[in-house]
Amino acid sequence: MADKSRRSFLESVAVGWTIFTGASVAGLAACVRFMFPNDLFEPPTQFKIGPPEDFAEGVDERFKDLNSIWVVKDTDKIVVLSTVCTHLGCTPNWLSADLKFKCPCHGSGFYSTGINFEGPAPRPLERFKVGLAPDGQILVDKTRKFQQELGQWSDPDSFLPV
Ligand code: FES
CATH class of the missing domain: 2.102.10.10 (Rieske [2Fe-2S] iron-sulphur domain)
Structure with missing residues (x-):
């Protein structure tokens, strides 16, 4: 019983870490994208x-x-x-x-x-x-x-x- 509970706890921790890591990577990717805005072509004046x-x-x-x-x-x-x-x-x-x-x-x-x-x-x-x-x-x-x-x-x- 304790074994099952322990396994369940570890699975929950793993899922939590996976979600946290995914969100962190997505946030980092958004920051990197922000550093490189789209090029706009403006003809010279x-x-x-x-x-x-x-x-x-x-x-x-x-x-x-x-x-x-x-x-x-x-x-x-x-x-x-x-x-x-x-x-x-x-x-x-x-x-x-x-x-x-x-x-x-x-x-x-x-x-x-x-x-x-x-x-x-x-x-x-x-x-x-x-x-x-x-x-x-x-x-x-x-x-x-x-x-x-x-x-x-x-x-x-x-x-x-x-
Ligand atoms: S924009 Fe109205 S006549 Fe040219």
Whole structure:
């Protein structure tokens, strides 16, 4: 009888230790996982996009998906527009046949200059800082924005003369 009771006690201790060890290992694993958070890919905020000669007049969409910008060249300058609609933040599409950006969410329209002309968007698209890097490539800096309605499009950093 005492033998059976002793065996039962030892089995209980073994089960307890097994549960305790399992919980400890799980907790340790959670701590180790906490030390190595998931990598988040953030595109750079400053980057080169090639020399001005690589851009034809009009809207260049090559950097829309990766960098969320349009590069727009006209007869005397290059500007870099944000692809964020100034209504509620959707991404408009460039409709080359209509020569306008059209937002799929609520229908706002913007000229290639970024100026809004239809729909609920309350103001033009924003420009990012643009300049020339020492190697002659266009350098975009998304840490600085320029808003037309604040008179910031006359800032020499908001366009690149060509
Ligand atoms: S988010 Fe573009 S029109 Fe509403």
